[in-house]
Amino acid sequence: MADSPAHREGAHPTAATYIKVALTLAVLTAIEFGVFYLEMPNLVLITVFLLLSLVKFALVILFYMHLKFDSRLFSGVFIGGLVLAVAVSIALMAIFQVLDTLANPSEPDGENGVVVGPTPTPTPTQVVSECAPDDRICQGRELFLNVPASAAPQALWCSQCHALGDIADGAIGPDLTNIAVNGATRKPGMSAEEYIRESIREPEAFLCEVELCTQGLMTASVTGGLTNDEVDLLVEFLMSATAADDTQAPVVDVMVPTTPADASTDAPAPAGGLVAEGQSLFMTPPPNVGPQALWCSQCHAIEGLADGLIGPDLTNIGAVAASRKPGTSAEEYLVESLRNPDGFIPDGVERATPGLMTLAIVQDLTDEQVDALVAFLLAQQ
Amino acid sequence: MVEQTTTGLNHRKMLMWLFLGSDCLFFGSLIATYLIYRGESLVGPFPEDVFSIPVTTVSTFVLLMSSMSMVLAYSAINRGNMRAFRVWLLSTCLLGATFLGFQTFEFYEFANHERTVECQPGSQIPECLAGATKYKEDYGLTPQTNLFGTTFFTLTGFHGAHVTVGVIWLLSIVGYSFIGGRKAQRVLTDKQALSVDLAALYWHFVDIVWIVIFAVVYLIGVGVT
Numbered sequence: 001m002a003d004s005p006a007h008r009e010g011a012h013p014t015a016a017t018y019i020k021v022a023l024t025l026a027v028l029t030a031i032e033f034g035v036f037y038l039e040m041p042n043l044v045l046i047t048v049f050l051l052l053s054l055v056k057f058a059l060v061i062l063f064y065m066h067l068k069f070d071s072r073l074f075s076g077v078f079i080g081g082l083v084l085a086v087a088v089s090i091a092l093m094a095i096f097q098v099l100d101t102l103a104n105p106s107e108p109d110g111e112n113g114v115v116v117g118p119t120p121t122p123t124p125t126q127v128v129s130e131c132a133p134d135d136r137i138c139q140g141r142e143l144f145l146n147v148p149a150s151a152a153p154q155a156l157w158c159s160q161c162h163a164l165g166d167i168a169d170g171a172i173g174p175d176l177t178n179i180a181v182n183g184a185t186r187k188p189g190m191s192a193e194e195y196i197r198e199s200i201r202e203p204e205a206f207l208c209e210v211e212l213c214t215q216g217l218m219t220a221s222v223t224g225g226l227t228n229d230e231v232d233l234l235v236e237f238l239m240s241a242t243a244a245d246d247t248q249a250p251v252v253d254v255m256v257p258t259t260p261a262d263a264s265t266d267a268p269a270p271a272g273g274l275v276a277e278g279q280s281l282f283m284t285p286p287p288n289v290g291p292q293a294l295w296c297s298q299c300h301a302i303e304g305l306a307d308g309l310i311g312p313d314l315t316n317i318g319a320v321a322a323s324r325k326p327g328t329s330a331e332e333y334l335v336e337s338l339r340n341p342d343g344f345i346p347d348g349v350e351r352a353t354p355g356l357m358t359l360a361i362v363q364d365l366t367d368e369q370v371d372a373l374v375a376f377l378l379a380q381q
Numbered sequence: 382m383v384e385q386t387t388t389g390l391n392h393r394k395m396l397m398w399l400f401l402g403s404d405c406l407f408f409g410s411l412i413a414t415y416l417i418y419r420g421e422s423l424v425g426p427f428p429e430d431v432f433s434i435p436v437t438t439v440s441t442f443v444l445l446m447s448s449m450s451m452v453l454a455y456s457a458i459n460r461g462n463m464r465a466f467r468v469w470l471l472s473t474c475l476l477g478a479t480f481l482g483f484q485t486f487e488f489y490e491f492a493n494h495e496r497t498v499e500c501q502p503g504s505q506i507p508e509c510l511a512g513a514t515k516y517k518e519d520y521g522l523t524p525q526t527n528l529f530g531t532t533f534f535t536l537t538g539f540h541g542a543h544v545t546v547g548v549i550w551l552l553s554i555v556g557y558s559f560i561g562g563r564k565a566q567r568v569l570t571d572k573q574a575l576s577v578d579l580a581a582l583y584w585h586f587v588d589i590v591w592i593v594i595f596a597v598v599y600l601i602g603v604g605v606t
Contacts, residue, residue: 036600071389088409229505
């Protein structure tokens with residue numbers, strides 16, 4: 001034992017040294033705990049925590065793991081792995097641009113913080129409730145038609161996507177007219193009320209086979225901010241919304257009377273060529289896709305042309321696209337946004353909700369159609 | 382006895398150091414992933430909602446002290462003091478198990494977290510109907526809840542698994558030290574001491590990983606806004 005290379009030096013620390021190291025470790029942890037409760041700039045906090053943990057780290061590997069006394073080859077093998085790990089971590093964070101935000105989280109990201117459009121389409125805000133305090137149905141109706149009070153600024157609300165009788169005409173998700181009756185037939189063994197509640201709380205739990213039921217579009221992030229009470233309000237409202245209309249034929253899932261052709265007739269006359277083709281694709285469903293297809297203007301606004309309120313405003317996109325993603329030209333950025341919508345979500349752009357525009361929406365577009373759309377969007381200066 | 386190797390260093394020990402070096406990459410990637418998705422969760426609960434820094438500071442302290450008792454056990458076996466060795470090694474297991482207890486408690490608390498919500502006029506929530514102005518509702522964190530839950534539980538779960546393996550390993554060494562009766566207690570072979578050395582290296586590594594997790598995930602994670 002005594003003559004093994006690891007212990008040949010005879011300079012092994014005594015138990016007293018080990019206890020001193022332990023005391024130092026404990027004190028450093030206590031300092032970390034204390035600093036945590038001090039009001040200090042982020043950069044100071046990060047520096048202090050990293051330095052203190054580095055000292056603790058070094059103490060343990062030098063004394064407890066004997067790297068101070070052992071063969072330098074062991075140190076090399078371990079420190080090599082450690083340096084590689086730190087380099088990989090820093091590279092990963094640099095790729096995802098978190099290093100800047102970790103140090104200056106409150107400052108907007110200069111390169112990506114451009115807000116599209118000189119006059120962003122006004123976002124409807126939470127209106128002062130006009131409902132009586134005990135009128136649950138009325139409150140549920142307001143929640144259906146407006147931004148929920150509990151939600152973040154990027155929040156979506158139900159009527160943007162769903163149609164409901166005479167009061168809402170969203171054409172993106174399933175029509176909810178008669179859901180109180182039809183809901184009971186959707187999932188075996190589940191009442192309409194249970195089905196509605198599950199669909200709000202876990203939108204992806206069960207997808208019905210009705211028109212306008214695009215998989216993965218309504219994610220948990222859309223409804224995650226709702227409180228239990230708000231969910232109750234919505235369920236009660238939806239259960240009541242059709243209960244009064246028993247005269248209607250209940251079982252058929254009524255398709256919203258939104259005719260895509262209407263949208264194109266409202267639009268200004270196309271300028272001709274590729275741009276015109278792009279505009280037509282923007283305003284109406286592409287001819288080569290199925291009945292569940294969504295088209296751009298349902299969610300995106302372009303001043304004077306379209307007024308979608310769900311995704312970012314594209315009024316000025318031709319001018320700002322080049323500044324969205326460093327090292328990416330306007331055209332490259334638009335092609336990427338169309339081909340891989342989840343790939344890059346710009347910071348500071350209104351209604352740029354991560355994960356909402358999924359690959360499923362755009363995957364059927366041909367290369368020619370993407371070219372036409374890019375040409376049209378680049379013309380939006 | 383010096384092993385006949387090209388480096389003059391024991392192969393098993395070299396292998397352990399290589400493993401620990403590569404394990405740095407494993408945990409480094411998980412920590413980086415946590416940081417990348419930090420602040421990207423769209424729905425709560427968020428770190429500041431569930432973390433309890435005082436509780437985690439205590440569990441961090443427990444793990445640091447387990448490292449001390451581990452190194453004292455190592456010191457004892459090198460001096461040939463089998464009795465002290467067993468006492469310190471069992472203490473290490475106990476402290477490690479205590480740390481795991483803290484982690485289990487923490488995970489349970491996170492998963493069953495609640496938040497207080499103000500009653501809206503006309504609310505049908507039973508507490509509100511009974512006249513309260515606020516009510517509590519589930520606001521638990523699981524790996525499925527959001528990006529914070531996914532990255533946090535993956536990182537700390539793998540660390541907890543490492544600690545669990547360490548506790549089992551150390552317990553097996555305690556058991557091993559009784560095999561062979563009095564004879565084995567008197568005669569400490571190089572092989573036994575090396576086994577303790579390797580387990581100790583692993584145990585200290587798990588400790589230093591936690592030192593980083595505590596600073597980066599907990600202190601920076603909540604303290605830096």
